[in-house]
Amino acid sequence: TQLLEQSPQFLSIQEGENLTVYCNSSSVFSSLQWYRQEPGEGPVLLVTVVTGGEVKKLKRLTFQFGDARKDSSLHITAAQPGDTGLYLCAVTGGTSYGKLTFGQGTILTVHP
């Protein structure tokens, strides 16, 4: 079973539409991160959420951490073609190595 269940896996929308990506788990996390990856590149950190119920905004992107710190969502308002990419949620494993575990990812395509 996956530690992080991310949905939807694929999202194809028109420019100007809104969308939400979900990241769920049965485990409680001290923090959760969201990344964006473009083809042929490594992931780039968008945000880290730490506190249950926390909401963070990054321009048209809104990130929320669930009250119980088991889930998170990413909402994009008025999507642009430049938002196209792979969006990944991730958590740090509970070992001394601090390894990062990713959700399955959401491939977003925004059509002009």
Added chain:
Amino acid sequence: GAVVSQHPSRVICKSGTSVKIECRSLDFQATTMFWYRQFPKQSLMLMATSNEGSKATYEQGVEKDKFLINHASLTLSTLTVTSAHPEDSSFYICSARKGSYGYTFGSGTRLTVV
């Protein structure tokens, strides 16, 4: 900042040969680096944790004799794919963590085995 450089960005090799991929932390020291593998339209799967001066820790199902990891200095980790086969073709990505900057990723290496 926290910059991780990965080289080469693309490599094509013949089946049966070995390929080495380098991951360098440019402006910080990294006692731990991580190696991921990514197939098209899929997420990143952790292969192993590279520890400076000691053996790497491999994830379940990853062949340690096939994917050799060496972390000989605080700024360099290498991944060698030995006796590569077409099924090893993939996108390999390294990362390192620098304090409050969190995890920084290299730009990845596209390996194609023909």
